[in-house]
Amino acid sequence: MAKYTHSVSIDPEKCTGCTTCLRRCPVEAIRIRDNKAVINPNSCIDCGECIRVCKHSAKHASYDQLSDLDFTKYLIALPAPSLFGQFNHMNEADHVIQGLLDMGFKDVYEVAKAAEYVTDLTRLYMNRPDVVLPAISSACPAVVRLIKLRYPTLCDQLVPVLTPYELAGKLAKERAAKEHPELDPDDIKTVFISPCPAKVSWAKSVMEGQKVYVDLVTSMNDVYMELLSKMKPEAEPSPEAASEAGVVGIGWAMTSGEAASLMNDEYLSADGIDNVIKVLDDLESGIVGQIKFVELNACSPGCVGGVLAPTNGYVARVRLHNLRKTGGMVVKPNDVSDIGDFSSGDIPDEYTEAEAFTYMPDGSPNMLSMMLAMKKAEALAEKLPKKDCGACGSPTCRAFALDVVHGEAKLEDCKIRTEME
Amino acid sequence: MSDTLHYHFDVDGASFANAGRASVETKKLLRQLGVAPNVIRSISVAMYEGEINMVIHAHGGDADVYITEDTIIIILKDEGPGIRNVEEAMKEGFSTAPENIRALGFGAGMGLPNMKRYSDEMHIDTKVGVGTTIELWYHLNKQQ
Structure with missing residues (x-):
């Protein structure tokens, strides 16, 4: 099984030990210990909510x-669809492509x-x-990890097709190898420009022996200023580079974009991690x-609302809508027959995830000992103030009771209880 | 039964929006305990049906979950109108739900049959004008 590499971490220098992230974490993966936030790697889904809510930039x-x-290598940029919504006064997607080339990327393969x-x-x-x-979309890695940790009966409903950025990496490398046979394959590196930490974690968590399609992952925030300085949105004539993605692919940056692209009316789409959890509960x-299809975005x-995207997601969405209407983008989507013969209806393994989506519970492996612990915790919780203050x-209070039983917290840590006595 | 884990939930009869809360909470607890996924699924389906029934017919009630190492028992108790004819109520499609409820997609007459299907044992104790108590039993070792 792949070792999961988290991308979200805490800067203890900046963390004041306030309870904001503690109470906002959708999977209760955070505790404050010794006045600093600590993330439990077994439960964290890298959704980035703690980064979003932290007032002290400590995440x-x-x-x-x-x-x-290393721009001396053959670096290929893989821009996420949401990147195209980051720029004001931009009338053509081509400007982003040209800007990336001008930054020093040798090629651009749009994730869109x-x-x-x-979709095909x-x-x-x-x-x-x-x-x-x-079928449940596997495009949002935070959702996939949430399902793998907490929704055992939904694991087999996740679509096992490669995510768009993995497929983009694969196709980009194939294109480079074909166009530049002189290159050492080790010098061809794909760089995904990500709107969120979950996608960073996903791309970094590669199984041993598994083919690596995405070599490097950088953030949209990081690329933004540099790219902006290279872009000449008002320039006439249009840049030489041309966007190859259409209005359909760009739509993936916004909720319902992926589902709508399937041309299947019987879909449900939801976004925001708390809403996602409610939908998963109802599905279960x-x-x-x-x-027939469920699209869930954390x-x-x-994705335009990802925490590594510089622009307000709702503003970016408006820009994307405008770009789709007036940006001269292709309406007809790219067809999968361009990349292979799929007429038999089979999907070759190279286009599917190397590892099946299996349940990997973050709960107890031993029911009896956990029962005893939970029984003790229930009794203890009765004596707690039930204010869920997080102090x-x-x-x-319930989580605290279990933490005390597990020896991870001390009863004296409940300040309110001491005061009440 | 000193080694029994017990959880109690009030099922709020005033709101459809809250129906299902007890089953979602129970599901979380069972997952924490490491109960097998297929059992969790069955319980969440059956218990949700039971909760909805209590909201539709009985203005809510009590849901109690008892967990031992080898058995899980869910007791759903209400003080509603009671079930006049249990045999009839167990038939798929039979429903006494009012028209406005059916218009919402509830009361399709699948509640009790589904609860039976998604439990190892179901016991109904009902008295017209007094209320209904339904016990759902799950034998863990058998299913694992």
């Missing part, structure tokens, strides 16, 4: 810094273009007789009705 996402990229192929592959997958419906209880209103360092 970081780690990724490959722009300054560390790969997304259009992923997803459609093929959903036509398989053994498919479990509704079997009460969503006749739905961020609202989709003890645990997100709720």
Whole structure:
């Protein structure tokens, strides 16, 4: 199994031990210990909510810094669709492509273009007789990890097709090898420009022996200023470089974009991690009705709302809508027959995830000992103030009780209880 | 039963929006305990049906979850109108839900049959005008 590499971390210098992230973490992965926030790596899904809410800039996402990229190598930029919504007064997607080339990237392979192929592959997958419906998109890695940790019965509903950025990396490398046979394959590096930490973690968590399609991951924030300085949006005539993705692929940056691209009306789409959790609960209880496809994004209103994207997601969404209308983008999506023969309906392994989506519980492996612990915790919780204030360092009184039973917190840490006595 | 873990939930009869909360909470607890996924799924489906029934017919009630190492028992107790004819109520499609409820997609007459399907044992104790108590039993070792 792949070792999961987290990208979200805490800067103890800046952390004041306030309870904001503690109470906002959707999976209760944070505790305050010795007046500093600590993230439990077994539960964290890298959604980035703690980065979003931290008032002290004490949360970081780690990724490959722009300054560390070796532009003497054959670097290929893989811009996420959301990148195209970051710029004001930009009338053509081509400006972004040209800007990336002017930064020193040797080639650009748009993730939005790969997304259009992923749509076709997803459609093929959903036509398989053994498919479990509704199929759940695997494009948001925070959602995938959440399902793997907490929704055992939904794991087999995740679509096993490569994510758009993985497929973009694969196709970009193939294109480079074909156009530049003289290059050493080790010198061809794909650089994904990510809007969020979850995608950084996903790309960095590669199984041993698994093919690496995305070599480096940098953040949209990091690339933004440099790219902006290279772009000449008002320039006449239009830049030489041309965007290869269409309005459909760009739509993946926004909630419902992926689902709508399937041309299947029977879909459900939701965004915002708390809403995602509610939908997953309902899916598990079997009460969503006749739905064939589910698209879930941890961020609202989709990937444009990622915490590593500099522009307000709602502003970026407006820009993307305008770009789709007036940006001269191709309406007809790229067709998967461009990259291979899929007429048999089968999806070759190279286009699917190397590792099956299996349940990996973050809970107890021993039911009896956990039962005893929870029983003790219940008794203890009865004596607690039930204010869920977080001052003890645990997100709720109930979580605190269990932390005490597990020896991870001391009863004296509950300040309110001491005062009440 | 000193080694029994017990959780209690009030099922709020005033709100459809809250129906399902007890089953979602229970699911979380069972997952924390490491209960097998197929059992968790069955319980979450059956318990949700039970909660909805209590909201539709009985203005809510109590949900109690008892967990031992080998058995999980869910007891759903209400003081509603009671079930006049249990045999009939167990038939798929049979429903006494009012029209306005059916219009919302509830009350399709699948509640009790689904609860039976998604439990190892179901016991119904009901008295017209007094209320209904439903016990859902799950034998863990058998299913694992």
